[in-house]
Amino acid sequence: MAKNLEILEQLQELDLRLDRLRNFIGHYQDFIQALDEERAGMKLRAEEEKIKLDELKKMKGRKELDLKAGEEHIAKCSTRLYAVKTNKEYEGTLKEIGEQKHKNSEIETEILILYDQIDQEEQSLKDARNKFELEEKEVEQKKSELAKKLERAEALLPREEKSREGILSLVPKDFLESYIFIQERLGARALARLIDKICQSCFRVVPSQMYNEVLIGANLLTCPGCNRILVHRETEFLTGKDIFEF
Numbered sequence: 001m002a003k004n005l006e007i008l009e010q011l012q013e014l015d016l017r018l019d020r021l022r023n024f025i026g027h028y029q030d031f032i033q034a035l036d037e038e039r040a041g042m043k044l045r046a047e048e049e050k051i052k053l054d055e056l057k058k059m060k061g062r063k064e065l066d067l068k069a070g071e072e073h074i075a076k077c078s079t080r081l082y083a084v085k086t087n088k089e090y091e092g093t094l095k096e097i098g099e100q101k102h103k104n105s106e107i108e109t110e111i112l113i114l115y116d117q118i119d120q121e122e123q124s125l126k127d128a129r130n131k132f133e134l135e136e137k138e139v140e141q142k143k144s145e146l147a148k149k150l151e152r153a154e155a156l157l158p159r160e161e162k163s164r165e166g167i168l169s170l171v172p173k174d175f176l177e178s179y180i181f182i183q184e185r186l187g188a189r190a191l192a193r194l195i196d197k198i199c200q201s202c203f204r205v206v207p208s209q210m211y212n213e214v215l216i217g218a219n220l221l222t223c224p225g226c227n228r229i230l231v232h233r234e235t236e237f238l239t240g241k242d243i244f245e246f
């Protein structure tokens with residue numbers, strides 16, 4: 001009996017591993033897509049910084065044109081001063097010049113602020129582009145690691161499936177039926193460790209009688225909480241090797 005449970009443990013080990021392999025192969029494209037999206041997000045951020053920078057430069061260009069027009073206006077007014085005929089006209093032109101000078105000084109201040117903003121934005125764009133470049137390298141590296149992993153998983157899968165067939169032939173029919181029945185409902189993890197009357201899968205405390213029976217290992221018993229096959233084990237099912245590595 002205990003021997004049969006050991007074989008079941010081996011079977012579960014393989015099933016978990018197969019699950020992991022199939023899961024990875026099945027989701028490989030999703031992993032790649034997630035990486036591509038991450039990279040696209042970084043690219044978009046850099047592009048947005050570029051748009052902001054271009055906008056600021058355009059704004060500065062417009063302000064510079066305004067300033068130029070203002071200066072031309074002052075020059076015209078100054079020329080007009082020599083041609084005016086009345087005092088009133090003279091005063092009016094002087095006032096116009098004064099107002100334009102005030103406007104120009106405001107525009108100059110705005111242009112100075114824009115220079116600062118452009119400097120800052122140029123730095124932000126540089127940072128965003130550097131980040132994107134780094135991200136691109138990282139994504140390529142991760143993709144190549146994933147591709148290697150996929151290759152290993154695809155090579156391992158048929159081998160592990162074959163091993164499973166070998167183990168299946170060693171499991172008594174009634175054990176296998178119970179095991180498969182539980183797996184169909186609960187997933188690959190059909191066995192649960194029992195330590196000090198506590199199921200390590202659902203943490204239900206099992207009755208003393210049941211605990212003793214599991215200790216003896218004379219019958220195949222399932223946990224009253226999670227319905228998994230109980231195996232008395234002080235240690236993890238899998239020791240030494242990590243079934244999730246491939």
Ligand SMILES: [Zn+2]
Nearest residue numbers: 199202223226
């Ligand atoms: Zn349980």
